[in-house]
Amino acid sequence: MTNNVASENRNVAIVGPYLSGKTALLESLLFATGTITRKGTAKEGNRIGDSVAEARDRNMSVEINAAYTQYGGINFTFLDCPGSVEFAQETYNALMGAGLAIVVCEPEPLRILTLSPLFKFLDDWEIPHIVFINKMDRAFSDEEGCNLNFLELLNALKTVSSRPIVPQEYPIAKGSELIGFIDLVTEQAYNYHPGAASDPVPMPEELKDLEHAARQEMLEQLSNFDDHLLEELLEEIEPPTEEIVKDLKMELGADLIVPVFFGAAELEYGVRSLLDALVREAPEPSLTAERRGLKGTSDIPIAQVLKTFYTPQGGKLSLVRVWQGELTEGIVLNGIRAAGMYRLLGQQTQGVQVAKTGEIVALARMEGIKTGDTLTAQPDRLKAPLPKAQVLPPVLAFAIAPENRKDEVKLSAALTKMIEEDPSLTWEQNTDTHQVILWGQGEIHLKVTLDRLRRKYNLPIVTSPPQIPYKETIRSNTNSHGRYKHQSGGHGQFGDVYLDITPLPRGEGFNFSETIVGGAVPKQYIPGVEMGVREYLQQGPLGFPVVDVSVTLTNGSYHSVDSSEQAFKQAARLAMQTGMAKCNPTLLEPIVTVEVCAPNDFTSQLFQLITTRRGQILGYEPVADWKGWDQVSAYLPQAEMQDLIVELRSLTMGVGYFNWKFDHLQEVPEQLAQRVLATVADDSNGGGNSKSKN
Template sequence: MADKGSHTSGAAGRAPAVDRPTQLRNVVLVGHSGAGKTSLVEALALATGAVNRAGRVQDGTSVSDYDDIEHRQQRSVQLSLVPLEWDGIKINLLDTPGYADFVGELRAGLRAADAALFVVSAADGVDGATRMLWDECAAVSMPRAVVVTKLDAARADFDQMVEVCREAFGGENPETVLPLYLPLHGGDPGPDGEPAVCGLVGLLTERIFDYSGGTRAERAPDPELRPALEAARGRLIEGIIAESEDETLMDRYLGGEALDVKTLIQDLERAVARGSFHPVLAAAPPADGSRHGIGTVELLELVAAAFPSPEEHEVPAVTTPDGRPRETLGCDPEGPLAAEVVKTSGDPYVGRLSLVRVFSGTLRPDAAVHVSGHGLADRGHEDHDVDERIGALSTPFGKHQHPAAKAVAGDIVCIAKLARAETGDTLSAKEQPLLMRPWEMPDPLLPVAVEAHSKADEDKLSQGLARLVAEDPTLRLEQNPDTRQLVLWCMGEAHADVLLERLRTRYGVQVDPVPYKVPLRETFGSAAAARGRHVKQSGGHGQFAICEIEVEPLPAGGGFEFVDKVVGGSVPRQFIPSVEKGVRAQLARGVAAGYPMVDVRVTLVDGKAHSVDSSDAAFQTAGALALREAAAQAVIHLLEPVSEVQVLIPDDFVGAVLSDLSSRRGRVLGTEPVPPGGRTVVRAEVPEVEISRYAVDLRSLSHGTGRFSRTYARHEPMPPQLAAKMRETAEHQH
């Protein structure tokens, strides 16, 4: 905290060696896209001396140089780690993407961190998705602070943003969300004609921290600032002592006693570390020629002094790989090894790179470890229970990796060329294998069908997709048996674009998106009888087979039944299975629009054979012809899959969601409020044809605050007009 003494910073681009968890702070930056998270990370790196004035490490690359795709798209698309040093503390900053499609990267950052820094733009405010993330952090009591950025934007108002944050994050007790500093205005006017922010007013220390001269200068406040300072200071003190463990402080304060600043700062730090008080700070980028951006020193002091070390963060529960419970672990460098792969990425030079959080024990280079994981087999991620030897350890900085001698409990480190481990896997000692409880990962709900661009791409496709799946647990790979399509299930359009771009640039595989096919089915809507006649004579042995069948629909889910009612041997016994085989083959191909046929009973009632020209193949063909002939005389229904959908949304959007589901032929089953209030679950049954893009549409409809899940319920007949369109489309395709 401010005025606590001198500080030191680390060598450019290199974080200090760490021997104890108390020397660590793991902090995840959270906020919507464009809030300024990456700019804040670069300003903090500059303040610690990790980069030079231009925001560059020693070889000229940027601290934010992680992925060429990020530079092309001008936005973060993956979790990145920036280790810094301040006052002998190693601060691992985890910069997360703000765009909703990359929520898997955000959840990985939350898993690896012990505290969260919510970055809010004074120009844009707090969106609904950020509020929901705050609630998630609150549910696990993760300590949080708020940083207001872009104070130089037109119409930016810090006081107004504080009130917005209090309303959004304070819940039933907004007095737990209060500023530690007020912006100091002066110097040249900003875009709105008002004096620009040139420093901060410390509310507890009652000191001015002036950045207008290019360096951070401290002085006493001007007399005209006193009224605003004292009002905000009194409110802050009351907020701090309300959360204090010393119950006498409030009585002493209300009794007129002047509380010692050191006592207040200590109480503030304890309340922040417990997650019961959430300070609001201000930050602005460095001016030309300045090393310190406004608020960077104050923020680093808060993180180092008030955010908890890993020792204060509960280690996730562990079991043996076969599920037997184990004792609770602590963050102890001498304890059993328990580490987790929180991110996997591919590097064109070093290959697979795994970002690992060590929760217990100490990880050393060239150690033999056990890889266990991880319960995502339904997404194409195989479970692991193997031994592997790790290589060198390193800490990342931009595109560079600095060697690390070890990683103690609480630290985050990179491991190159882990051949088997994927995101979410546990690394433990060979002689004492463990499995950590996995973190919650959202379901990918946007299907993107693809096919290889060329024969050369097809040869490399499976390997490239396997690497993508290993890197990204939010990707699900499906080879649909009904439509014979290769489908990538993604979080959204931006996620899909990044995946296809990585596939092309990193793994040299080009694919073309194709229209996604919903797996429809066909069935008979009425009974019919028909003859299948396959008679050909072309010299030598001919082909002769005639069969007569009756077809009738079965109830939904009835599958397929084949009944033999042939009498008198009109169809020889050895050819009856041939008829069934031909019928089954035609059922798989469909009879109307090329979709598999289900829920029918086919009865073979009669037929004819020839002593020489009849054969297995002939009767297979006759059986298929008979089914097609029967279909031509009957009503054929197209069956579409129907899903039960659960939509979780803020109450403000319930009406819009209900209306939208109705327009998608949805049947609403009910709505239920979600405790503690403010949100509702809408349950409905909706045809899958209507919700293939619902992941994108719901996000737009609910301003990014809605979530949904879906479960297959059944197939049911499609409305005749839609079925006619589907048949028309199928005819054109063939």
């Protein structure tokens, strides 16, 4: 393929909720541009956006899919992004490099709310975007309903967008069938044909008034940013088509308006008119670069990693957007030489010699480079790294272990690569429960990760719910005596201690002191006493680590020959074992602060969600800079957090989210404590946690 100047490159992210039809739209775009000669289907699992096994298994996109094509003299790279909220990190990472986003949605006004987080991200980062209302062929029950439903959809879109909604098309229906559209710019009507271009037809007489009203609204919105157009409208002068197109491109490129198109992707209704609009109106790469602080005129090559792939055949691939300058084959970026450069069509790669500003290409074997990194051939001249999408906080966890214990070292290396591919994953070796905990954005997200571990790295995994890191403490004090005496030939072992054991206020931890007088316990043996106490506190009388306890060594005795630090350590353990059982031990559970956010239509349900999980409401307030959203703050036991995200998303049409962090320990209610202790006893007798294989 020939190399083109920067102004002829466009990259477009296709985003939207799960099941809105993004992958079908990509397939039709590629078919309409001649890049593919036969469209794949979801049933056959052979679409470009279904290129990985995990996507085909679930009939849903689970990662970014890039596809290069050409149309109308423009080089397009489309980024098909996952729709599930559990893979939102993929979408946000892709959008950071996109020059334009197509927001795909279904023609259901009540479900437009699910676009709210996406619109918020686009508006916050000033990413130009248009809306494509898909599946419009299923939207109408009668001709009147066609018009009313379309206006209802536009009104619903206005509730989730901080930018003006500007329709560029108006639907034509016959009964319950969508048969065409009117281009509001040219006022030309068209009839749809499945799998082919639309035909121009006379405008239906019955729609002239409605079309005129819609067009006037479009022009009035544009006139808010163009004084000359405003003058023409006030003087009732018909603006020329070229002026309207120029205004649409300018306002879209500045992220001042949100144009709206519609169609039916599977039938290719509206796909070619969408492509024509992209050719006319999609902003040039330099505009997005300027908003990121780049002038776009420097010769310094600058790129950013949007996605990291580990492929079975080619190893590591870094999908990058070229922000400035050009990349050449074998270029050295951040001190690392690219082993190859490719354009992508799903899993297919095509080598390329040069990638210019605005293109998205894959670089091979950029070891040590991560998603979001800024790459340049001259790091010393880079003023600051490009901004990257914030990593979403984890909300659900599995405890994991390889089926074969010999694979534990292998698991660590595989998880490191998985997190390179997907930064919204994280894992930890929990020091309290000694479990490996895999954190992610939801159950499907975690199960996809486990499937990849099995397929890519031959690591079948056993999962279980993470154990809660309970602690225990005491509610009363006591004095305890411990004597260790052991004779086994030669020198014996002798240690003798008296300890005061006292509860501390919550959060104080552990304190050890001594009040020995007269050398009852020689100073060289006192560290052994403290060591014995600390070792015992790792597992108290209830079976959990002990906190908020003060232990004072008050007295003791020793033998000039048989005493040793080890003997006093054993004596201290005996004293703790005897004394702690008398101190009224009690179970403590971790309490987290949680901030739950959702549209204010759901605020009362958030209260109920929290209180039914033993939560304590701390208050609520509007979410800053997000009209119509509330944030509810609460204390919540960590034991109640495991499936919180599942219920929250169910209550809020998938848009609710929360942030949380550990706050303090709190006594477990007596009845619940008994159940926890009974479970621990059952586990110690071989009952164990329920586990599943993945």
